[in-house]
Amino acid sequence: MKLYEHEALGSIFKKYKIPVPRYVFSAEMNDAVRQFVDKEPGVVIKSMVLVGKRGKAGAVKVVSDKSQVEKVFSDLATREVYGERSIGALVEEKLDIEKEFYLSVTYSTKDRAPAIIFSEHGGMDVEEIDPKLIHTYVVSDVRSVYPYQIRQFLAGIGFSDKELLRPLSEVIVNVYNAFWGSESRLLEINPLVVARSGDKRKIVAADAVVILDDDASVNPAVVYGARSAQGRPLTQREQDAILIDQGDHRGKAGSYVELDGDIAMMTFGGGGSTVTAETAIEAGLRIANLTDIGGNPPAEKMYRISRIILSKPGLKGVLVCGGTASNTRIDVTLGEGLAKALDDMNAEGKLDKNLVWVVRRSGPEYVKGLKMLHECFVRNGIRGEIYDSQLPITEAPIRLKELLIKHIAYKPEEVV
Amino acid sequence: MKGTVYLNDKTGIVVIGATGREASQVIKESETLYPGIIKAGITPGKGGSSELPVPVFDTLKEAVKDPKVGKLLNTALIYVPPVSVLDAVMECLDNGIKVLYIITEHVPIRDSEVIYQEKVRRGAIIVGGTSLGCFVPSVGRIGAIGGKDPTVAFRDGGIVVISKSGGLTVTTAEMFKRRGWGTYMALAIGGDIISNTTYADVLQEIKGDSRVKGVAMLGEPGGSYEEQVADLIMSGGFDKPVAAFISGRFQERMPEGVAFGHAGAIVERGMGKATDKIARLEAAGKKYPVKVAFYYHDLVKAIESLGVPRDFEDSTTEHVKPLYSTF
16 A cells, blocks of 8 residues: 555654655645745745655646745645546755755565665656666575674765765665665655755655555554555545455455456365456456455355445456355355345346346356356346356456347447 | 475464455455365454454464464465565564475565565575465365365376466466366465576476476566576586576567566566577577476376376367357
8 A cells, every 4th residue: 555655654654764855744724734835945845645656747846936826835735637637736945956866665576575675866757767777686585684784885886975975875775774664665765865954964764655565564554544556546446345354354356457358256275366357357347346256255255345346337247257166155256245245236226237247157056056047037037148167267258248239239349 | 294395284374364355355265165174364453353264363473372273373375455565474484494485476576576586585485576475285275275175276196386476377287188188386486586496496496306297387577586596507516407488578568668467477678588588598408408488288198208197088079069158
């Protein structure tokens, strides 16, 4: 989960003693912001959004003329940046910048270890820095990371500013400790600046990008509130879905993302879900939502996610699709959980009988489970076909497309 | 030795977190299908319990000292909640278990990293997290892979299936079985960002095994483990036929950071995209026996075109009828 910059500064950078500019965050112009601006000779104002490349979108502005602060603040605090609405603005002291570095820590799958990535040429997008000028220090023993190791690394890459060797190595270790201690997947500072302060020089993090591990020992969604990885607020149904797995690790049914289409995807298993969605898109079906159900969830989890999936307005078809499960019980998930959701929705008058269904599933108790689901289809007047693993998994979405065209004159997307 | 280092005729399994819902079901099923392969279970506080068909101990230390089963234990199957996995791994390593499977999903990445570094220091083999286990039809299985009736998907043969996705491991073995190829070994390595056993690790282990006729690998976006296979092959480290399918091309049309599928399958910052992986493997295929399938079901054609001999007859039928239709 990605944090807003002010969250990263307030909860992580402060704790791990990473030097940052003086700052104040606010959703709207208020006395705290005015008092802050009064004390500073100049300020930098940034829109608070999760999307990157704010500078290029004009969402970071330096304001030296104080009469302009109110106007710039109210613009940046409310504007949309690449389609994402700002939740407020961060106001920071304007630094007297001498140099800009790039610094990040993330996991390298090449080394299967945390990697500290550093360049003396920061300030621009990391993709734009010449790869030869980007250097990596792999933390191959996470039990001990000391500044001397970082100084050896910096000396080895020809880092020339000897006066900064000690302070920079200490900041880098603090940044690494912040990454490790906060259970991040990525901690990025671009730029990490060398700023003049009187006749002294100091190292300051002029930006803060933190992506926390969603599986961290403390769930970040509980600490910071759930948010969409798509840079938009979660829909009500997405929020409801997250709650399904909270406090109950028996199976997983709460991974749910909405898109703009009209085909509901009730898919099982990470790999099976991806392959099925991929083929559906290639076949020209417009996907309304994506799920990734697995690990043998109990019937009540299946009941809840089924109702969420089917409550999205504008659906035309439903694909229930998974491979041959090893562990997930088909009688429990489809025969009980899904079937009860359909029974209840029908009783409440919320079931759309025009939907076209294709079910393709196998695994433990599948004969019983598919029979139970068929009986449910019959008693609720649901139209569909039910297959086991005789039908190759990637042919299920293609079969759904054929049925949609035949029965409701569905017009698939033209796929190039 | 019959089998591989991951699962062979000497394998003796101890299940950690044995009395949990999933683990106890797996133990009971395993006892019916392959009696005796699981030797013991561990659940603190349940030592001496007779609720399982295998002896239950409070600690692994007691189990390895047990005169009856202690000497037979060499492989651990870990079924504890995510935050307890690191503890379980350390308990196994400190008690001399050298082959571990982590079945648990959602292990914190930081714990996975500590586990990986310990594994390297101690020279152990760890598969997972998020593994579904291993299947070697000529020997038996570890974990739930293949469910109650594994004969649906598995028959002895020459194909090695390696997949991040547990479900697709079985689905793929079944697809090949219907078309005439049996499985030598199917290993679900899990899709975690820090993977203790990668595709390349497996290929290096089995490269000298004459029973391996071909490899079917299922990849996903995220990380660089698929690319490492291309690098291994191009450096001459593996020369048997490899058919690969990389899922997730469609994610490239979605906004960056959309999590879908496994934890590792998050496309971030333009790295580890499905198309990157496909391009690297296709480049290897210009000089070596490597073929990338465009559609998942094309894996069968890929294995066929690489000249991997069938183990038995093709049993496919022309048109598949639904079990039920309500139209």
